[in-house]
Amino acid sequence: MVLLASCSALSSVARLGNVKKLRPNLRQDAPRRAQMAVRAYTVTLKFPDEEDKVVEVDEDTYILDATDEAGIDMPYSCRSGTCSSCAGKIMSGSVDQSESQFLTEEKLAEGYALLCVSYPTADLVIETHKEDEVML
Numbered sequence: 001m002v003l004l005a006s007c008s009a010l011s012s013v014a015r016l017g018n019v020k021k022l023r024p025n026l027r028q029d030a031p032r033r034a035q036m037a038v039r040a041y042t043v044t045l046k047f048p049d050e051e052d053k054v055v056e057v058d059e060d061t062y063i064l065d066a067t068d069e070a071g072i073d074m075p076y077s078c079r080s081g082t083c084s085s086c087a088g089k090i091m092s093g094s095v096d097q098s099e100s101q102f103l104t105e106e107k108l109a110e111g112y113a114l115l116c117v118s119y120p121t122a123d124l125v126i127e128t129h130k131e132d133e134v135m136l
Contacts, residue, residue, distance in 0.1 A: 041120040045072065046091070046127045057120045063088075063095070064116040074115065075129060081117035087134040088115050093124030107134055 038058045045053045045067070057066040064086050067074045077085035081100040090111040095118040097103075103112055112134050113126070 041093070041123050043093075043120055043124045043126065045074075045088075046125065048127075048129050059119060059121065061119065062116060063113075063118050063120060063124075063126070067115075075131065076116055079116045081114050084114065084131045084134040086115040087130040088113055088126040088128050089130050089133070091125040091127055093120065093122040093126075095119060095124065096121050103134065 038060055040056045040058050043055050043057045043063055043066070045055070047053065053067075053072050055066050055070045055072060057063055064074060064076055064079070075085050077083050081097070082102055084102055087103075090113055095113050097108075097113050097118040099117040100108075100114045102114060112130060115126070115128075
């Protein structure tokens with residue numbers, strides 16, 4: 001009986017040894033994970049009849065969410081890319097709006113974006129409040 005307990009204990013120790021072997025690998029990967037930090041872009045919002053506003057937006061954050069978090073009042077309705085309330089026109093820079101379902105290829109080519117489903121891919125200048133133009 002004692003012999004069985006010893007074998008069982010050795011088996012447990014062996015498994016712990018495997019766990020310890022994994023830990024150094026995790027530490028070696030830490031610098032690589034740190035290098036994969038999220039990039040932020042400067043987004044300048046040109047409001048009609050108002051002063052421009054500037055916000056930093058992480059590449060994995062929707063522009064509308066970042067403006068909301070910064071306390072900038074922007075028009076929106078659905079927050080899912082299915083209406084045009086948050087439409088803006090990209091004057092410079094670029095966005096990833098692959099989740100947009102509303103804008104036509106023509107409007108996308110003209111530089112319009114739905115800010116509720118647009119991620120920045122470069123520093124941007126955006127004219128806001130463009131819903132009426134998108135509907136034409």
